[in-house]
Amino acid sequence: MxxxxxxRPVGHQGPHRPAPHPTxxxxxxxxxxxxxxxxxxxxxxxxxxxxxxxxxxxxxxxxxxxxxxxxxxxxxxxxxxxxxxxxxxxxxxxxxxxxxxxxxxxxxxxxxxxxxxxxxxxxxxxxxxxxxxxxxxxxxxxxxxxxxxxxxxxxxxxxxxxxxxxxxxxxxxxxxxxxxxxxxxxxxxxxxxxxxxxxxxxxxxxxxxxxxxxxxxxxxxxxxxxxxxxxxxxxxxxxxxxxxxxxAPDDEPAxxxxxxxxxxxxxxxxxxxxxxxxxxxxxxxxxxxxxxxxxxxxxxxxxxxxxxxxxxxxxxxxxxxxxxxxxxxxxxxxxxxxxxxxxxxxxxxxxxxxxxxxxxxxxxxxxxxxxxxxxxxxxxxxxxxxxxxxxxxxxxxxxxxxxxxxxxxxxxxxxxxxxxxxxxxxxxxxxxxxxxxxxxxxxxxxxxxxxxxxxxxxxxxATRSLELRATEVRFDEEACRLISAAAEHGDLRIIANEPDDRDEAEYQEKEAEQREVRNLPEGPPILFLEVTLTDASQFETELDVRGEERFGYKILRVDSPSVPNAIAALLLKIRDDWHVMPHIYFAWAEGNPFYFLFRYVISGEGDVPPVTREVLRRAEPTRSNRPWVHVG
Incomplete structure (x- = not known):
């Protein structure tokens, strides 16, 4: 009651923002x-x-x-x-x-x-x-x-x-x-x-x-x-x-x-x-x-x-x-x-x-x-x-x-x-x-x-799983510094990486692989992006992007219930806030694509590159304004 x-319409008000009521x-x-x-x-x-x-x-x-x-x-x-x-x-x-x-x-x-x-x-x-x-x-x-x-x-x-x-x-x-x-x-x-x-x-x-x-x-x-x-x-x-x-006016909101x-x-x-x-x-x-x-x-x-x-x-x-x-x-x-x-x-x-x-x-x-x-x-x-x-x-x-x-x-x-x-x-x-x-x-x-x-x-x-599901993307001070420094060189190059704890050799191997496959020049800096999966049953979420440097590599880290949707939202936010076109680089996953699709709907992972690209396509219909997805 x-x-x-x-x-007012029953339309969506945001995941945790009910419309204010008079008391x-x-x-x-x-x-x-x-x-x-x-x-x-x-x-x-x-x-x-x-x-x-x-x-x-x-x-x-x-x-x-x-x-x-x-x-x-x-x-x-x-x-x-x-x-x-x-x-x-x-x-x-x-x-x-x-x-x-x-x-x-x-x-x-x-x-x-x-x-x-x-x-x-x-x-x-x-x-x-x-x-x-x-x-x-x-x-x-x-x-x-x-x-x-x-x-x-x-x-x-x-x-x-x-x-x-x-x-x-x-x-x-x-x-x-x-x-x-x-x-x-x-x-x-x-x-x-x-x-x-x-x-x-x-x-x-x-x-x-x-x-x-x-x-x-x-x-x-x-x-x-x-x-x-x-x-x-x-x-x-x-x-x-x-x-x-x-x-009472002095009540704690929580x-x-x-x-x-x-x-x-x-x-x-x-x-x-x-x-x-x-x-x-x-x-x-x-x-x-x-x-x-x-x-x-x-x-x-x-x-x-x-x-x-x-x-x-x-x-x-x-x-x-x-x-x-x-x-x-x-x-x-x-x-x-x-x-x-x-x-x-x-x-x-x-x-x-x-x-x-x-x-x-x-x-x-x-x-x-x-x-x-x-x-x-x-x-x-x-x-x-x-x-x-x-x-x-x-x-x-x-x-x-x-x-x-x-x-x-x-x-x-x-x-x-x-x-x-x-x-x-x-x-x-x-x-x-x-x-x-x-x-x-x-x-x-x-x-x-x-x-x-x-x-x-x-x-x-299932039908909405390819929507852009992040309601807000926020960057901490270190993440802003890393993105701003990389954006000074033009288009932003980002390598998608597994969020597991990695040693220096693995970061070197990942960067060398992408530079070789994609013929990336040595000059412009590269950022790594790591998405840690949270509760995959959640749909909409707010993303807090953290920046850090490890072994001399610049890394953006974020927690999300869906890996592809988080990557797509982050790329669009970087494009809009820093006015540069981000490029994201993936490696192909081995396995049955139908299994990967089911896994994505249930667990938020699956075959990340094509799903990320499809989320971006639906969110940004103009092709020239769409962040680039590279797979090799």
């Missing part, structure tokens, strides 16, 4: 994330009642304990270690590294896409339920749930196609009004329960008749509570909005303590508010609403609190409550769409795994809108039917966050925290597996997204 704040008080930003988190009250009590019946309050209490003792501590740690809105996925990227980390991230992005897409479709479907069940709505609306949901999704896509402006003011207004109305509904429901104690007595009697003792109740609740995991939604969004939270502290206030306050509403709403709805009304087609199906609003506070107030719920659910879908539009530029460009068309907002909006249409048709706009898929996406993201903080604590030798976060990870792992076994549709949808993301990412990486 943080990305709702600016009506706000933490409670206002809590409202921004709250349109997603708090909107689950629109359907959570009804889903809980439909899933576990009379045990709904017990199972909800377990969910609240997991929220406060599990998810909240995990994301307070994520806020401290990822204070610029990257979230737990970026933490895993840093902790795992290289291709193993990249593929893990791609899989998690598939689950994140599931979470956001189902948020859109489920929220729209529940908004439709509130529309259809309102007593003032014409009768012919009934049976048109799928059509109404598709219309709401189309309106959502249309808003993003036109551009979405300032959102935090809207979010604050929606959340304040919505929570205020829920406070009235729940408060009135609690009063009705207090003034009619026989209702609680009847519920307790039916509960003890159905389940022999409290341990059986807890055991059953532990088994079925993964169905209620929708209430865990919002934590990942909570850390994603961190760039919007006010900090670790802004004030912003971290305010974000932790945001997460804690949101969790406490939601926990209070979850416990009270699950209890009052199960006590006050007849069981048959929770069933599919019942008046409370997908809208338990709205049912209480109409039954106990009148249709006028109930209609106001419906309108508020419809708006916040629709806005939750907007936050999900914004989150989807943020996934591509936030993660994938650094891996080179974005097709060119995915840089633009409108094509992505159309694609995600069509996917939401398909899922709505498949699930027939049924809120309960989509609960499993939504819970799967939410649980996998929270589980990945708990694993990330466990690994981080272990790496920092924090034994107590490692054990604590490890226990939370095991609980969330159980919850996730139980949810997948019980309702496999979520992992099926996620698998579709995972396969689609991996295939398109690998194809994009």
């Amino acid at each position: 943080a990305w709702l704040l600016h009506d 706000h008080r933490w409670w206002k930003v809590m409202c921004l994330t709250g349109v997603d988190y708090f909107s689950t009250l629109g359907y959570q009590p009804a889903i809980a009642a439909a899933a576990v019946g009379l045990l709904s309050p017990v199972a909800t209490l377990i969910l609240v304990l997991l929220t406060l003792l599990g998810a909240l501590p995990v994301y307070r740690r994520v806020a401290a270690e990822s204070p610029h809105g990257e979230g737990s996925i970026a933490m895993l990227d840093r902790l795992l590294g290289r291709w193993k980390g990249k593929f893990t991230i791609l899989v998690l992005l598939g689950f994140m896409a599931t979470d956001f897409i189902i948020t859109m479709t489920l929220s729209a479907a529940d908004a439709t339920a509130h529309v259809v069940e309102n007593p003032y709505v014409p009768e012919w609306f009934h049976g048109k749930e799928v059509i109404i949901t598709l219309v709401l999704l189309a309106l959502l896509a249309g808003v993003f196609l036109r551009g979405f402006g300032e959102a935090i003011g809207i979010a604050v207004a929606l959340v304040v009004v919505y929570l205020g109305l829920n406070l009235v509904v729940v408060g009135n429901a609690l009063w009705n329960v207090i003034t009619a104690p026989e209702l609680v007595t009847n519920w307790r009697g039916m509960l003890t008749t159905e389940h022999s003792n409290i341990w059986v109740m807890i055991g059953i609740s532990l088994v079925v509570f993964p169905k209620l995991a929708l209430g865990l939604s919002g934590f990942e969004t909570g850390v994603a909005v961190m760039p919007q939270v006010d900090g 670790h802004p303590e004030t912003r971290i502290r305010n974000t932790r206030k945001l997460l804690t306050t949101a969790a406490l508010i939601m926990s209070g509403f979850l416990i009270t709403s699950s209890f009052t709805t199960i006590v006050l609403i007849p069981e048959n009304e929770f069933k599919d087609g019942g008046a409370a199906s997908g809208r338990a609190l709205a049912y209480l609003a109409h039954e106990h506070l009148g249709n006028v107030f109930g209609t106001v409550y419906d309108i508020s719920t419809i708006l916040i659910l629709w806005f939750a879908g907007a936050s999900a769409m914004a989150g989807l539009l943020n996934i591509v530029p936030r993660y994938l460009p650094r891996y080179g795994m974005v097709p060119d068309w995915a840089r633009a907002t409108r094509p992505l909006v159309i694609v995600f809108g069509l996917i939401a249409f398909v899922i709505t048709l498949l699930f027939k706009a049924d809120v309960d039917a989509q609960g499993g898929a939504y819970a799967t996406g939410v649980l996998v993201l929270i589980m990945s966050a708990s694993i990330a903080v466990t690994l981080s604590a272990r790496r920092k030798h924090e034994r107590f925290r490692t054990v604590g976060f490890g226990v939370i990870s095991l609980v969330l792992l159980y919850t996730t597996i139980a949810n997948i076994i019980e309702r496999p549709d979520g992992v099926q949808i996620a698998s579709f997204f995972i396969v689609a993301i991996i295939l398109t990412s690998l194809i994009s990486r």
Whole structure:
């Protein structure tokens, strides 16, 4: 939702330079994330009642304990270690590294896409339920749930196609009004329960008749509570909005303590508010609403609190409550769409795994809108039917966050925290597996997204591998001195060299070989260029060129995830800054060119000379302005 704040293209902003955002008080930003988190009250009590019946309050209490003792501590740690809105996925990227980390991230992005897409479709479907069940709505609306949901999704896509402006003011207004109305509904429901104690007595009697003792109740609740995991939604969004939270002017940019502290206030306050509403709403709805009304087609199906609003506070107030719920659910879908539009530029460009068309907002909006249409048709706009898929996406993201903080604590030798976060990870792992076994549709949808993301990412990486991938080239003082001295003699002669430690004889042999093969004159000085390969799974990078002299030879050294791309970027930078035409000299590699091509895409090496020349050709279309590549 943080990305709702600016009506700007999704286009690439640079690998580590997110566009600056205006900041706000933490409670206002809590409202921004709250349109997603708090909107689950629109359907959570009804889903809980439909899933576990009379045990709904017990199972909800377990969910609240997991929220406060599990998810909240995990994301307070994520806020401290990822204070610029990257979230737990970026933490895993840093902790795992290289291709193993990249593929893990791609899989998690598939689950994140599931979470956001189902948020859109489920929220729209529940908004439709509130529309259809309102007593003032014409009768012919009934049976048109799928059509109404598709219309709401189309309106959502249309808003993003036109551009979405300032959102935090809207979010604050929606959340304040919505929570205020829920406070009235729940408060009135609690009063009705207090003034009619026989209702609680009847519920307790039916509960003890159905389940022999409290341990059986807890055991059953532990088994079925993964169905209620929708209430865990919002934590990942909570850390994603961190760039919007006010900090202090004297905060260190790398670790802004004030912003971290305010974000932790945001997460804690949101969790406490939601926990209070979850416990009270699950209890009052199960006590006050007849069981048959929770069933599919019942008046409370997908809208338990709205049912209480109409039954106990009148249709006028109930209609106001419906309108508020419809708006916040629709806005939750907007936050999900914004989150989807943020996934591509936030993660994938650094891996080179974005097709060119995915840089633009409108094509992505159309694609995600069509996917939401398909899922709505498949699930027939049924809120309960989509609960499993939504819970799967939410649980996998929270589980990945708990694993990330466990690994981080272990790496920092924090034994107590490692054990604590490890226990939370095991609980969330159980919850996730139980949810997948019980309702496999979520992992099926996620698998579709995972396969689609991996295939398109690998194809994009292969097709973009010949791009000029250095975002900036910097030379230290010694490198500038060496280049300037060599440039005084006209065209610059550079010999590409392996970066291994070499003795004087090897440099002599390399220079003699190139002078003999290329008939180089003895007068002009020659520079050696050595590229040390770093993490080849990275795509874009900044190059820092270091100069040094060894055995009387002048050497430029640079670290890069790709050897050919680094050489090409360095040659173009020398051409532009020193106004000389650089010549680079290689020796041919022995081996199968197809093997070398595959090796280049995966490891960043391969047959360097032809790839360097092709990168230069694509970066500089004018042949006369292109640095020379010599191979012998």
